[in-house]
Amino acid sequence: MRISADTDVCIGAGQCVLTEPAVFDQDDAEGTVVLHTTEPAAEYEDAVRDAVQLCPAQALSIVEE
Amino acid sequence: MTAPDVPAFPMNRTCPFDAPPEYAELRGTRPVVSAQLPGDQRTWLLTRHEDVRAALADPALSSNRRNPGFPLRAFGVRPPADFPQPMIGLDGAAHSAARRPVISEFSVPRVHALRPRIQQIVDEAIDTLLAAGQPADLVRYLSLPVPSLVICELLGVPYADHEFFQSRSARLVNRAVDPDERMAAATEVREYLDGLVTEKEREPGDDLLGRQILRARADGTEDHGGLVSLAFLLLIAGHETTANMISLGTLALLTHPDQLGLVRDDPATTPLAVEELLRYFSIVDSGTARVAVADTEIGGQPIAAGEGVIALGLAANRDPQVFERPDDLDVTRGARHHVAFGFGPHQCLGQNLARAELTIVFDTLLRRVPTLALAGGVEDIPTKQDATIYGCYELPVTW
Numbered sequence: 001m002r003i004s005a006d007t008d009v010c011i012g013a014g015q016c017v018l019t020e021p022a023v024f025d026q027d028d029a030e031g032t033v034v035l036h037t038t039e040p041a042a043e044y045e046d047a048v049r050d051a052v053q054l055c056p057a058q059a060l061s062i063v064e065e
Numbered sequence: 066m067t068a069p070d071v072p073a074f075p076m077n078r079t080c081p082f083d084a085p086p087e088y089a090e091l092r093g094t095r096p097v098v099s100a101q102l103p104g105d106q107r108t109w110l111l112t113r114h115e116d117v118r119a120a121l122a123d124p125a126l127s128s129n130r131r132n133p134g135f136p137l138r139a140f141g142v143r144p145p146a147d148f149p150q151p152m153i154g155l156d157g158a159a160h161s162a163a164r165r166p167v168i169s170e171f172s173v174p175r176v177h178a179l180r181p182r183i184q185q186i187v188d189e190a191i192d193t194l195l196a197a198g199q200p201a202d203l204v205r206y207l208s209l210p211v212p213s214l215v216i217c218e219l220l221g222v223p224y225a226d227h228e229f230f231q232s233r234s235a236r237l238v239n240r241a242v243d244p245d246e247r248m249a250a251a252t253e254v255r256e257y258l259d260g261l262v263t264e265k266e267r268e269p270g271d272d273l274l275g276r277q278i279l280r281a282r283a284d285g286t287e288d289h290g291g292l293v294s295l296a297f298l299l300l301i302a303g304h305e306t307t308a309n310m311i312s313l314g315t316l317a318l319l320t321h322p323d324q325l326g327l328v329r330d331d332p333a334t335t336p337l338a339v340e341e342l343l344r345y346f347s348i349v350d351s352g353t354a355r356v357a358v359a360d361t362e363i364g365g366q367p368i369a370a371g372e373g374v375i376a377l378g379l380a381a382n383r384d385p386q387v388f389e390r391p392d393d394l395d396v397t398r399g400a401r402h403h404v405a406f407g408f409g410p411h412q413c414l415g416q417n418l419a420r421a422e423l424t425i426v427f428d429t430l431l432r433r434v435p436t437l438a439l440a441g442g443v444e445d446i447p448t449k450q451d452a453t454i455y456g457c458y459e460l461p462v463t464w
Contacts, residue, residue: 009410011161011164011168011410011412012168012169012171012172013406013412013413013416014171014172014173014416014417015401017172017173017174018173018401018417019401021173025174026169026172026173026174027169027172028169028172028174028175029169030165030168030169031167031168031169031170031171031172031175032168050401053402054401054402056121056122056407056408056409056410056412057409057410057412058122
């Protein structure tokens, strides 16, 4: 699984960080999403799908391979 | 079916814990329905979770409260044109420009760093509650002061002014207080915040206002009035909402002992319990309204430009398609897909602060006051059945 985040549409709600802090973080100065990895390990795939669904700004997307 | 063809809105809650009965009926039969508002206005009402999410993320639906098609719950309260439009009324790029500078202040890590100070505020409020003698009103001693003092902390209100700020903001959000007195309190708070911003401009400190001033100076976008308006919005949006959730959450736990036991016995349950309480009460409900500025479609229903839409958060959060046994309070359910904070680009800016305050309040209250109980019956609790933001006026408790 590959993921991408669009920081231009991100509103910093933090839903992704609440869902999986091992994959998602928020930039200290801007508050927008930061990806710890663009290729999360298999154990995080369900949480990543949840985060994509929960994101209020539709800033996250999954690129299936 | 006995409902008339055009339902009237608002519809009121008839029990402290339930949605207006009409919501379930509409969701089942007419999930996108044209309703009559007070005055001469019509609006579309949305009751399905899927439709509410779609509407709140639809760029064809505007938040501009000055648009004559914007649906108003109460007739004749359209904001005056000379009042600065806060970010909640802006769309698209203008909204993004207003929100973007503040979002880091409410990020998960920033709010996490505030937790020790929130804990201290909650501990002190509970000390005052316990010193007040029984029965004591939880709204007065805990629900109202906690969010007000957290906002003081955030904005950098000096300690000496906390008492003033707290008393005026409590009056401002109290719907039992005479409207003229509330207006006077609003003016006093606005004047206070104006002076506070001036102070911070002279000497920007390490707080939200200080950081906004430095950031705006670096960008060349300094705007005194805009900052006063932002501070006022943060107070209005963060005070009564959180206060009502503290009161209602406590009420729900005290009247559902099995659920209370789960939270008290395992603090790891509290964050999910908070999500469930947010879903269960959905206190903002009809606050998420929009007006179409282009033709669009929601749930198969064409919506024409100029028409109003009210995305009912409470109805969405009781949608059985998304939440099993939606009318049951179940603190162990994963309720995070609720729309109690809204959805789309306007989703609540302070949601993580609210989560932290509620988690700390419930954990601390249940641990420190294990014998907490309602002083009377549930039927004696005065609830805000017809207010824009649901809550209760008083919550007398014993311990």
